[in-house]
Amino acid sequence: MGRNHRFPWASVLAIMVLAMAASQCTPSAPQRSTGGGAVQSDVAVAAQKTYVPPGDLDQYYMFSSGGHSGQVYVYGVPSMRHLSTIPVFTPYPATGYGFDDDSKKMLGDLDWGDAHHPALSETKGDYDGRWLFINEMNGRIARIDLRDFKTKQILGPVPNLHGNHGSSFVTPNTEYAMMATRFSRPVPQRPVSIDRYATDYKGIVAGVKIDPQSGEMSLGWEILMPPFDYDIGDAGKLASDGWMFFTSYNTERATGKLEVTASQRDRDYIAAVDWRAAEKAIAAGQGEMIGGVRVLDPAKVPGLVFLLPCGKSPHGVDVSPDGNWIIGSGKLQGVTTAFNFEKVQTAIRNKDFTGEEDGIPVLKYESIKDAEVPVGLGPLHTQFGPDGFAYTSLFLDSAIAKWKLGTWEVVDKVPMSYNIGHLAAAEGDTVSPDGNFLVGLNKLSHGRHLSVGPSQPESSQLVDISEEKMKLLYDAFTEPEPHYAQIIKADKIKTIEVYPKEENTHPLAVWDVNDAGVTRNGNRVTVKMVAVRSSFAPTSFEVNRGDVVTIAVTNIEQTTDELHGLGLLDYNINIVVDPGETKTVTFTADKPGVFAFYCTNFCSALHQEMQGYMIAK
Amino acid sequence: MQGSSTRRFLDQPIDRWARLMLVAAVGLLVVTYFFPLWNMTMFAPQYRDGLRLDIYSYTLAGGNGGQDITEINVLNHYIGMHELTNASFAEFQWMPFVVGTLGLLVLRAAVHATVASSLDVTMLFVYFGAFSLWSFGYKLYQYGHNLAPDAAVKVQPFMPPMFGYRQIANFEVYSYPRAGTYAMVGVILLLLGSLGWTWWRLRREATAPAVAAG
Numbered sequence: 034m035g036r037n038h039r040f041p042w043a044s045v046l047a048i049m050v051l052a053m054a055a056s057q058c059t060p061s062a063p064q065r066s067t068g069g070g071a072v073q074s075d076v077a078v079a080a081q082k083t084y085v086p087p088g089d090l091d092q093y094y095m096f097s098s099g100g101h102s103g104q105v106y107v108y109g110v111p112s113m114r115h116l117s118t119i120p121v122f123t124p125y126p127a128t129g130y131g132f133d134d135d136s137k138k139m140l141g142d143l144d145w146g147d148a149h150h151p152a153l154s155e156t157k158g159d160y161d162g163r164w165l166f167i168n169e170m171n172g173r174i175a176r177i178d179l180r181d182f183k184t185k186q187i188l189g190p191v192p193n194l195h196g197n198h199g200s201s202f203v204t205p206n207t208e209y210a211m212m213a214t215r216f217s218r219p220v221p222q223r224p225v226s227i228d229r230y231a232t233d234y235k236g237i238v239a240g241v242k243i244d245p246q247s248g249e250m251s252l253g254w255e256i257l258m259p260p261f262d263y264d265i266g267d268a269g270k271l272a273s274d275g276w277m278f279f280t281s282y283n284t285e286r287a288t289g290k291l292e293v294t295a296s297q298r299d300r301d302y303i304a305a306v307d308w309r310a311a312e313k314a315i316a317a318g319q320g321e322m323i324g325g326v327r328v329l330d331p332a333k334v335p336g337l338v339f340l341l342p343c344g345k346s347p348h349g350v351d352v353s354p355d356g357n358w359i360i361g362s363g364k365l366q367g368v369t370t371a372f373n374f375e376k377v378q379t380a381i382r383n384k385d386f387t388g389e390e391d392g393i394p395v396l397k398y399e400s401i402k403d404a405e406v407p408v409g410l411g412p413l414h415t416q417f418g419p420d421g422f423a424y425t426s427l428f429l430d431s432a433i434a435k436w437k438l439g440t441w442e443v444v445d446k447v448p449m450s451y452n453i454g455h456l457a458a459a460e461g462d463t464v465s466p467d468g469n470f471l472v473g474l475n476k477l478s479h480g481r482h483l484s485v486g487p488s489q490p491e492s493s494q495l496v497d498i499s500e501e502k503m504k505l506l507y508d509a510f511t512e513p514e515p516h517y518a519q520i521i522k523a524d525k526i527k528t529i530e531v532y533p534k535e536e537n538t539h540p541l542a543v544w545d546v547n548d549a550g551v552t553r554n555g556n557r558v559t560v561k562m563v564a565v566r567s568s569f570a571p572t573s574f575e576v577n578r579g580d581v582v583t584i585a586v587t588n589i590e591q592t593t594d595e596l597h598g599l600g601l602l603d604y605n606i607n608i609v610v611d612p613g614e615t616k617t618v619t620f621t622a623d624k625p626g627v628f629a630f631y632c633t634n635f636c637s638a639l640h641q642e643m644q645g646y647m648i649a650k
Numbered sequence: 651m652q653g654s655s656t657r658r659f660l661d662q663p664i665d666r667w668a669r670l671m672l673v674a675a676v677g678l679l680v681v682t683y684f685f686p687l688w689n690m691t692m693f694a695p696q697y698r699d700g701l702r703l704d705i706y707s708y709t710l711a712g713g714n715g716g717q718d719i720t721e722i723n724v725l726n727h728y729i730g731m732h733e734l735t736n737a738s739f740a741e742f743q744w745m746p747f748v749v750g751t752l753g754l755l756v757l758r759a760a761v762h763a764t765v766a767s768s769l770d771v772t773m774l775f776v777y778f779g780a781f782s783l784w785s786f787g788y789k790l791y792q793y794g795h796n797l798a799p800d801a802a803v804k805v806q807p808f809m810p811p812m813f814g815y816r817q818i819a820n821f822e823v824y825s826y827p828r829a830g831t832y833a834m835v836g837v838i839l840l841l842l843g844s845l846g847w848t849w850w851r852l853r854r855e856a857t858a859p860a861v862a863a864g
Contacts, residue, residue, distance in 0.1 A: 531717075566724050567802075590724075591717045639728070639802055 079506040085112040093520045100514020101147045113509035121175045121184045122146025129609035133616040139187050150517040158205040158270040158464035162525035164248045166210045168200030179526050188250045192324030193220045194237040199263040199279050205270045212239040213279050217260035221324045231286035234260040254315045255328040259391045272356035273374040277306040280347040302340040303361050310337050332392025342398040349414035362412035368405040369412040376401045404441040408434040416461035419468045426453040447503040452476040457518040471496045474515040530593040532613030539615035541585035546570040560584045564597035567639035573646040576622045587615040598633030622649045660766040668844040672760035675840035678833045679753040685829035692821045707745045730801025772841040
């Protein structure tokens with residue numbers, strides 16, 4: 034049976050062999066010397082360079098923006114250990130940030146912010162270790178005091194400006210931090226049809242004045258700009274001190290699908306802003322009050338703003354340590370452009386213009402550029418070493434290019450895994466870069482770590498730049514989203530570890546358990562509470578339903594790391610009080626019953642006994 | 651015979667070297683105001699730098715800007731130990747004045763320049779030193795034994811170390827005299843030295859003519 038209908042074994046076998054052969058012919062991953070290949074490092078060298086033995090300290094702090102997590106993350110370099118999280122624009126239960134009255138008030142209605150560009154305060158163009166500024170997209174900027182690593186002020190949302198991406202770059206003596214519009218909109222804010230984008234929508238550049246003693250920020254002035262998307266900035270220094278540079282894209286003034294409509298021109302602009310001229314114009318009473326702020330129109334204040342053509346859709350702009358060159362990187366190009374500040378000044382003097390945008394002169398590209406450096410595809414940001422070398426991140430090539438200022442020669446490349454955005458060299462954006470280390474802040478990690486499912490961490494890669502050839506040392510996996518980071522020598526930061534008792538001027542502070550207790554004024558109840566190992570005083574208190582209750586907890590410890598927390602169950606109350614600090618939390622006792630409160634921050638052998646009750650009648 | 655020779659010795663004047671030693675002793679007494687008499691330092695894994703307690707004749711002083719005393723008290727409250735405060739040391743009320751008075755008496759002896767007055771003050775000083783040491787030891791005993799009965803952590807009553815090292819729970823406790831006490835010892839040595847020198851000088855003077863006559 035079936036002998037005349039035999040199964041075609043031979044044909045099947047032949048097809049299988051062919052298929053296997055074909056599968057061998059499919060391209061495998063290319064062995065490229067640069068670019069997106071997964072990279073390994075020389076283990077012995079990398080281990081020695083990055084290993085910080087237990088108990089030893091790192092050489093540098095790295096302050097990394099937490100992007101849309103709204104926080105700032107602090108890492109030690111070279112170990113790349115995560116040391117601390119500084120909550121800024123988002124509540125952070127771990128430190129009680131956004132739960133106590135003061136931080137809640139500081140956050141205001143917005144308890145989310147997309148943090149982008151940390152800026153360490155500077156003196157004479159060098160980091161001075163006093164404050165860290167960081168912007169977020171909702172038109173706000175925050176100041177962190179590096180004495181206690183706490184957010185002290187959030188300014189904004191400022192009027193007129195929308196989408197504060199081009200921020201918070203400080204000037205060389207921290208006279209100003211900057212803000213710039215990413216999403217132009219009508220100024221003053223009002224509903225206007227998108228059809229009138231090119232004429233009725235406006236960008237804003239704002240100078241945030243910083244008090245040299247206290248660091249207190251206030252809005253200094255605003256400048257009305259054409260409706261481009263302002264992206265990144267950097268302050269001029271030394272030779273170019275007094276100027277501020279911002280990249281811009283969508284100089285097409287297009288709307289709709291910007292990835293196409295805003296990518297039509299071969300060159301967009303770097304806006305050069307003479308911020309001292311802005312200061313003078315404001316002092317002279319120029320400008321118009323819009324939305325409660327004095328706004329300067331560059332068309333009416335000649336010399337205030339000039340536009341430097343820069344190809345194509347530039348993202349990063351970085352001023353060389355001596356201030357002589359302005360490095361602009363068109364992200365859709367294969368070159369980065371070095372503009373000569375001297376030539377920019379000459380072109381301004383000679384009115385070497387090729388046109389204007391809303392009354393702002395456009396300088397002639399050929400007259401101001403020194404070089405187009407063939408760094409590679411998708412150049413974004415540039416940092417500097419101490420020896421005249423520059424390091425440019427290449428998003429598309431997924432690499433860092435090392436090149437020489439002046440000779441414009443590309444000398445080395447190191448692959449990044451993967452798709453590097455910003456990069457941070459040790460003090461690499463100051464007048465005296467440190468060299469030694471550089472961190473690539475990569476957008477994608479593509480599973481170079483134990484799998485944690487689809488929501489993958491970002492990757493920050495440590496690179497040794499102390500020698501001629503760059504060497505990859507370490508992969509760290511950082512919280513989203515490290516837009517930019519700055520690396521400062523550890524000894525520049527002087528911290529306190531307890532709040533000295535004599536500095537506590539809080540009106541509700543109590544330092545003696547005998548002074549603790551409950552006072553009532555109508556339906557307002559104030560509980561002055563002492564926290565000290567291992568008890569609260571009072572250990573219980575009574576309120577009436579509907580009372581507005583303020584609990585003020587003073588941690589009377591003066592010992593390092595003796596934090597106490599107060600969690601009040603079912604009332605969503607969680608504050609953490611550092612040694613010597615007083616914090617208050619105010620709420621309405623709208624739920625009757627008995628509710629436990631307890632110490633949340635492990636403090637002592639009898640921490641578990643540190644508890645009490647609120648009785649709401 | 652014996653009594654009368656002693657009396658004669660007591661009535662003898664002391665020479666300028668003996669007086670100089672007395673003045674130096676007063677100088678050292680002044681020093682005791684500026685340096686701690688005793689120090690206790692406690693180390694534990696969580697206190698790598700140690701908690702330091704300096705005891706002066708008139709006050710307690712904690713290391714780390716005074717914070718160490720607060721910390722010691724916070725820790726001690728768990729075992730029910732009394733709080734270490736200046737108020738609980740009556741000694742601090744009188745000790746500086748006694749030291750001052752003794753200083754004046756030493757000066758007086760230097761001026762009177764008799765063996766009797768310098769022997770008086772030397773004896774007083776020795777009594778004072780012995781009493782102070784006993785008082786300090788008694789205080790330590792009280793602190794280690796007078797523990798609150800409702801303490802969270804019950805420990806066997808103990809004697810904190812007065813001189814040397816002792817392990818108490820997770821703490822290594824070191825207790826040693828400091829510059830103030832060494833100065834006190836120096837004072838006593840100078841007082842005794844002054845007396846000894848006078849005794850030796852008088853003996854030599856008493857025997858010298860005899861030798862010459864012999």
